[in-house]
Amino acid sequence: MKLITNNLIKVVGWSLFLLAIGSFGLQMGYLFVHERFQIEYIDNRLFYMINIFCIICLALAILLLLRLNKRSKIIGTSVTGIIIIAHVVLLIDSNQEIKNITSISPNFKHVLSIKENTENGNAIYYRSYYGILARPKERLPHETVGEYKVEWLANDAAAVTYKAADNTIQQFVGTYGDRGTGRSYYYVGAEMHGQWDGENVEVISNTAGISVTENGDTELFDWDNIHQFGTLAIVLKKHNEAVWTISLNENFEVHPTASDSTVGNISLYKATMEENEPIILWDAGTGSLSQ
Template sequence: MKDRAKWKKIVGWTLFLIAIGFFCLQMGFLFLHVRYQVEYIDNRIFYMINLLFVVFLAVALLVLLKLKNSHQVIIASIGVIFFLTNIVLLENSNQQIRNITSISPSLSKIFSVKENVQSGEAIYYRPYYGILARPKEVLENKINGNNKVKWLAKDIAVLTYKDKNGDIQQFVGTYGDRKGGLSYYYVGAEIHGVWQGDNVTVTSGPDGINVTVGNESELFSWENLEQFGTLAIVLKKDNEAVWTIALKENFEVHSDASKPTVGNISLYKATMEENQPIILNYIDSN
């Protein structure tokens, strides 16, 4: 009996301390939110933490305190009311803000876009402190309907969606660098030359980037390229995304242009259908 009471006490205090931890986390978040405009990278996290807090606290109190049945019912009832209230608030939040969130395969990066359902404004959020983030930029085109996120590297995520005109657009979130963050560089210039993959050839030259799939070729002038960070570019035609080119993790950027090109690039077609990126190997200078 003594061992059982001892373990019951240990479990109860452990649950109580976890609940206090969740409470402190929420208080810290609210302080940072007011002072530095920091938000959770996904709005649903706030309500999920509230739900965990009330569950752990209610169970801890029921385990630690010797209460009459009537008091246990009161604690359980308060917990249920608080739990259901947060469920309602969570659902209401989902109706106001649509969270587009994706975690990288390495679990080290998080891509986040929050769309205001009423206005259609979509904002890209940059993570700074784990699950905390700040707004980085507003997407140029409003999201209309479904979307998909694909990671082309452990630090490159592509959001593909249709805008209000039904045109396909791509927005790229980048979270790294291939030059140690020492300076800004242009992806198109760094991939100068000929690249080949599965029935695909990409040539970066003075006039732009030419993409050949099978027997069909299309040239994208430099004016029709949009760069994201220092890791990816989107090739466009008539203001619609066609391809995204990304630098793979093994790609090396050299200050000395005479050094050989090392690494791979990834070519990803802009389509709402499920598709996989094509890995390209460097063949020769153009």
Template structure:
């Protein structure tokens, strides 16, 4: 496993945010300009050793997220939503995620149910997904880096198959591990 770093730079002239990818050892190259500049606060959380989430508040007080992914199972492309199809539950049973073609993504946490149509999901790399409600970032989802895949690149789902869920926020991040149920 390579050592990864997450590098975002805010320019002083226009306050735009730029994300840089690892290139070679400590050399980085510009990947893209993040859609929102003038950040007032931020939180950085590693979900797995291949997935890092930047949650940040913009000047208009909206919450945004950007996910840096590293690794990606050495495949050209994979749809994270396809790999999420089914039911996923935390070990304590208090948090769950259900995904299907008919419902989109449904998350139950702390007694609340949140529904996200597929249009509110944005994929990052081949391992992560961000859910938004149109104005604010809501959740980040990452496939666990230790999951197994078949020769076609499809996720092998069993009771050990795991995803990591993170509620978007600037407080102390609470990652939740969810396991495939059915």
């Protein structure tokens, strides 16, 4: 029985040691690609979290694999605790300088990542290409202040609502998919032409622009005030301020010819910092939600 216990301790100890070595190798690899290719962790806090994980695994491995006296164990535990506390402090301090806004999609396939420089309000949208690694894709067009609100309108479209330095409400949409073949660019407004109905809401897309009727009040947004993100979403603006976001739901089908009937739904999402839910709309020609 004692032999089995000793063998189990050794297996666990060596497993922890290998995890520590693997974590260390990951960090060394990250430092190399970061310096060479400007690649970053999708959330800067991951660097310190992985370091803490590596230190804990190494400390436990040493305790399990080596026969240490009481004094050595106390010293080792104290040193480990100090290093971990130092990393926690660095983690908190890092997030105060660069604020990380990270959100995982409902199907866990995509990660929205925005990093804001808290000193000047500049925010950069990062695109994940390598799992937990990412590269900067574009700068948000407005300097930001305050909090961000993230809402996944679909598994591949995330609307980010934030307050800009000029006291306006803005929306940015991170998109990670396509409703067509993926081989060509298309315009969301053109694909959703026609009338769309929802609960106390009506949306019409035509040559004049897109009109939104909510509780009987209609507002028209001409095409100059409609900004597209990827091939999944558009933001409707008035006086340089976001008012609505419209996204194509996952069941929406983009057809190669305009004569094909519309299949699928769209979502309408109001630009507000208050809690709200997207409204699902259906093509007025079908009269019901698509499955």
